[in-house]
Amino acid sequence: MKNTRSIRVLVVDDSLLFREVISRGISSDPLIEVAARAGDPFEARDELLRVRPDVMLCDVQMPKMNGIEFIRRLLPQYAIPVIVVSGVTETVFEAMNAGAVDFEAKPDMNSPGSVQHFLEQLIVKIKNAAQAKIIAPVQPAMTAGSAVWPGNGIKGSALSLKERLIVIGASTGGTEAIASVINALPPDMPGIIIVQHIPPVFSRMFSERLNLSSALSVKEAEDGDLVVPGKVLVAPGDKQVSVRRIGGQYRLECASGAKVNGHCPSVDVLFESAAKAAGAQVIGVLLTGMGYDGAKGLLALRRKGARTIGQDEATSVVYGMPKAAYELGAVEKQAALPAIPRLLLSMLQ
Template identity: 45%
Template sequence: MASNPVRVLIVDDSALIRKMLTEMLSRDPDIEVIGTAQDPYVAREKIKSLNPDVITLDIEMPKMDGIEFLKKIMKLRPMPVLMVSSLTQQGADATLHALEIGAVDYVAKPTQDLQHGLAEKCEEITSKVKAAAAARVQSRPGGKPARIQRLSSAPGYRSTETVVAIGASTGGVEALTNVLTVLPPDSPAILVTQHMPASFTRSFARRLDGICAINVTEARDGVRVLPGHAYLAPGDQHLQLSRSGANYTCRIGGQERVSGHCPSVDVLFRSVADCAGNNAIGVILTGMGKDGAKGLLAMRQAGARTLGQNEASSVVYGMPRVAQEIGAVEEQLSLSQIPRRILEICVSEKGKAIRV
């Protein structure tokens, strides 16, 4: 028996955007657009009467902006919300705030040739709407972060010999924030690939750097990889680990899509498998699709320790699920357990070369 289609409410002050999104989503037999609204006040009444499965929500609207409306949704009636925002710096900052409040994902609205640019995103938008419908939504009223309980290094801890590679997609903003903010300043070097556009990764790195004990930057080509630092892949290029003499460095380059993405988690993980072998830890977090699964398997086969986020704590249990199914994950843990396990592995020399 076929499952019911995903029922979507489109909220946007632009009549053109509402029309385009309606036509685009309605082409998919698994999606039904049940209504549109030009502002949050109309949307509020339609949410009550239509009970949608997913809302697409514009950030910049009259009367009440999307951020304020999202706060009310997450407080009064938590439900999957897909943000529609511009690729500008202001749009990036607002979108990251929305993801912290509780939005599941976002679609970057083109800044030029809106009609053609949005049409090119048809597959991305429909897949994100379907993923949002299955996501685990948690209320975070006002987007206020919880008090950070930072971990301390254990006796015998050594970070200098270990490189940590982390991959994430849908739900990754919250997941990465939860992992990186609790790590101590002498944490191992960390390389991160998160699926997002270039302007978003710059903003995300700055936001993380302001709340983490470690230094967080957008990765640059040739930069030495050091303990106490996290390097985030630029949104439009691949990040790889490389060697320069006795040192690890970041290698940035290539814009081709690998496993459907640029930057790609698979590209990062495979480079870490090649360069760091059993001196590495691979972590695959929440996300839609399968990017990173084969790369994590390559890491495990090279002797690295590999961790996967479990289903219960994932916003979208896609990437971790595929990695688990192919045998790439050595240990499956809740999100809250992952930072401490990373530090424990750095302490223990035993079992560091566990192989498949």
């Protein structure tokens, strides 16, 4: 984000009222300017060419053409960061797959508190998106159901799998990055815990979507869940998640708590607890995201002898979190996103 001028935003929504609410709300920030508004994708196309905005906010359900198809057609021609503003439905993940960089759920318009929270979150995401780069959707080297994964799975006993632990953190651009990693892994993996900065409710939808596409069993984490081989646990969107070793087993604690590094769940909370609970038995992976959450936690893991991976700049939507970790010396191996599943498997051998 440049400090010399404001971030120019195009607001696209078929509701005149909602366009007005968004425009007034985000314009309250001195670094954001509403450059134009549009009621459908065809108006939006004309405004894009006219005002050349830095970020576009786009609804999913619109007349003439839905937002997902619009994004899919738009980005190859006009590489602009898109934030999807939608109701609470799984269509947001389709939009992310089409190339959007982030999303935010529409508020309850009858609740001033809900609207205010929505606008505050949207302002933060606009500033993040202004620094994002548009990356073509990644096709993983292997997908669930493939006959052979790199290395033909993990060599080792069930006991060694039970002892090992994989922790993954991500933020902006992370839903698609996580999916590309998880979908390329075989079912015989150690237990995996994920923190993605994501709103409540969407974390459950994200888990269910991953469960359908992956060879692993994926669910939204609950307090007291055991971390076992072949299972992926995704942190709820409003809980801090940590892992403890109790009686030879890894067990999750999910609890309401203050934000850490501006986030709940926080990657640092998970990574630091994993360093204490499992030390050298952990592999920590830090993917695309704005800010520095996870950097200190990844360093704590490395100091305990854990293996650590950071996504590289070229394939990160926002090279913020992995960059902060790299500069701290927390990243043992830096890799392009498509190479991370194979690297994970090689570290487990």
